[in-house]
Amino acid sequence: MDNGWEASAGPWIESLGAAGDFGREHVLDAPMLARVGHGRFERMLDVGCGEGRFCRxxxxxxxxxxxxxxxRALLDAARARDPEGRYIEARAEALPFADASFDLVVSYLSLIDIPDIDAAIPEMARVLAPGGTLLVANLNPFATAAVPDHRITDAAGRDQLVVDRYFDERGAWTAWRGIRIVNYHRPLSRYMNAFLAAGLQLTAFEEPQPSGGDPARVARYSAAPWFHLMAWGRPVP
Structure with a gap:
């Protein structure tokens, strides 16, 4: 399936720049890195690593x-920027690694790009060692269920997020800054039940707020939690 990523790789890399977009730089990076810690994990797999930003x-x-x-184009950029890293062309639905190969598996805003989470989430759980952590950052489903223009101004002049068809799982083309890709909307329960069915246990759930950045963007991202962060553990037998 053409999901638009090959054609969008160049604009995506240019759009992120060195620091990343607002949501990554000012909302998600700090809590994600805090969960990774220093020296806590020996071997990490970044599923949907893109141009390798979080690996770096x-x-x-x-x-x-x-x-x-x-x-491929994103992997080429990742390898060029991080020669010491290891970047492999593969899909989340069929990970080319042995069982229990990693003590940390990361999905940083990649679940919304994966067509088949019923294959991908069990694969993430399979390669996770007992006692390890699956760390997930995802768009909140009410954000992915928002109508194309996302917001309207109500009769009182207030800016309102507009959500529709929350329970209807679907993929849809989305475009910005020369990027045109397919993102998938799923209700939160869909993700939660997939992780539970894979035998994982929820150990943390956060809805992080912005820290720093342009005040207008901070206000927009503070009106409601745009993202959530989850940590799932694979129990030790």
Whole structure:
């Protein structure tokens, strides 16, 4: 399936720049890195690593970092920027690793790009070692269920987020700054039940707020939690 990523790789890399977009830089990076810690994990897999940004950020914290992505142009950029990292062309639905290969598996805003989470989430759980952590950052489903223009101004002049068809799972094309890709909307219960069915246990759930950045953007991202962060553990037998 053409999901638009090959054609969008160049604009995506240019759009993120060195620091990343607002949501990554000012909302998600700090709590994600806090969960990774320093020296807590030996071997990390970044599922949907893109141009390798989070792999590079965790270089001082994790001894071995592996990133997978199905988009060659993004992997080329990751390898060029991080020669010491290991980047492999692969899909989340069929990870080319042995069982229990990693003590940390990361999905940083990649679940919304994965067509088949019923295959991908069990694969993430399979390669996770007992006692390990699956760390997930995702868009909140009410954000992915928002109508195309996202917001309207109500009769009182207030800015309102507009959500529709929350319970209807679907993929839809979305476009901005020269990027045009397919994102998937699923209700939160859909994700939660998939993780539970994979035998994982929820150990943390956060809805992080912005820290720093342009005040207008901070206000927009503070009106309601745009993202959530989850940590799931694989129990030790």
């Amino acid at each position: 950020m965790t270089a001082p914290r994790v001894r071995e970092r592996v990133g997978i992505d199905p988009t």
